[in-house]
Amino acid sequence: MKERKVQLLRVGFFACPNVKRVSPTTISPSFECIEILTGGKLFFEVNGEVKQFERGAVFWHKGGEHTICETDANDPYRCIVLYFKVDDGNRPGPRVSLWESSDAAVDFATECHKAFHSGCADMEALSDYAYSTIRWKSSPHQSSVEIAFPEPLKRALTYIQMNYTSAIDPENIAEKSNLSRPYLFALFREYMKTTPYHYILQQRIGKAKLLLSGGLTPIKEIALLCGFDSLEVFYRQFKKETNLTPADYRKKYSAYPESWGRLCALQNLKGK
Known part of the structure; x- marks a missing residue:
């Protein structure tokens, strides 16, 4: 470039x-x-x-x-x-x-x-x-909710940001945002270039990346903190989005990857 x-x-x-x-x-x-x-x-x-x-x-x-x-x-x-x-x-x-x-x-x-x-x-x-x-x-990932978005979409995005770690789906997002399910999907397709399902997943994966790179919290606990139903679902979705398992992501992007094995042993977290 x-x-x-x-x-x-x-x-x-x-x-x-x-x-x-x-x-x-x-x-x-x-x-x-x-x-x-x-x-x-x-x-x-x-x-x-x-x-x-x-x-x-x-x-x-x-x-x-x-x-x-x-x-x-x-x-x-x-x-x-x-x-x-x-x-x-x-x-x-x-x-x-x-x-x-x-x-x-x-x-x-x-x-x-x-x-x-x-x-x-x-x-x-x-x-x-x-x-x-x-x-x-000024990039979309850093600025607040895009000002050019319609108000119904802003409401939906705000609701997702506040609740993505809970068991939410397009039906209750639409209900809480006071719009129909088809209109919700149409707004996401036009402005976000993705679906509500995938947008929620992106927020969960993003939070998981931060937790994996920033400490020794057990991966099973991270899965729950980020809104995944089970460890199996978390591993499958994380690998699909990043091409790495959560454990491999942690080893690659932790602050001191060279010392990861020793830190795991000290915290009795190896293999979790």
């Missing part, structure tokens, strides 16, 4: 005046502008619907797109703006994202702002750090 070259050209702070709208800036080709809200209220259209955004929201504009511009005159938005030169026009993330923590987004933007103007920062390292962090934090 070709490495994407980026250069951070400027970082600034903007406080919108007490008006409903300011004139937006159209981004030139081969440039990208990233605006991170530090306060106030902003209105921005997502998939044909105007939504309200507040502190911590991240807007990523590529060449040809315009910057944010509509606000609440009684609480106008403030933002830190990062402007990059890029070698292609393929933005590697969503245009709008909400990171898991609004504080983290604002702290990151403030850090970049201070570093850029410190006079002693390694600008190449800062460019790489800023761009890669935004790309990672």
Whole structure:
């Protein structure tokens, strides 16, 4: 894969005046502008619907797109703006994202702002750090529930996140989310590119990976903690998703794989 070259050209702070709208800036080709809200209220259209955004929201504009511009005159938005030169026009993330923590987004933007103007920062390292962090934090696996999702799907995803370690299935997900089973499957097919069954499985496998790589909890206990009916089902599904057994995954990705046998012996967990 070709490495994407980026250069951070400027970082600034903007406080919108007490008006409903300011004139937006159209981004030139081969440039990208990233605006991170530090306060106030902003209105921005997502998939044909105007939504309200507040502190911590991240807007990523590529060449040809315009910057944010509509606000609440009684609480106008403030933002830190990062402007990059890029070698292609393929933005590697969503245009709008909400990171898991609004504080983290604002702290990151403030850090970049201070570093850029410190006079002693390694600008190449800062460019790489800023761009890669935004790309990672804005990815679907890191940001909060995708803002462009319909509300019924958001409800279903939230319910799954809170209950995937329990015995849930599409029927009770649909019931708790106040939508029909066929509509639930249609939403997942369109937006998640998978089925509710497989999405639940992905959440369970993800939690199991963390537990396997992070300690000596018995595998049988991990299976139960992650919502699997039995150890046999856990092994079968885990192997199908990762091409490794849970035991092999633990040996491969534990912090100290060279010492795994000794640690197992000390905890009397070998073979579990």
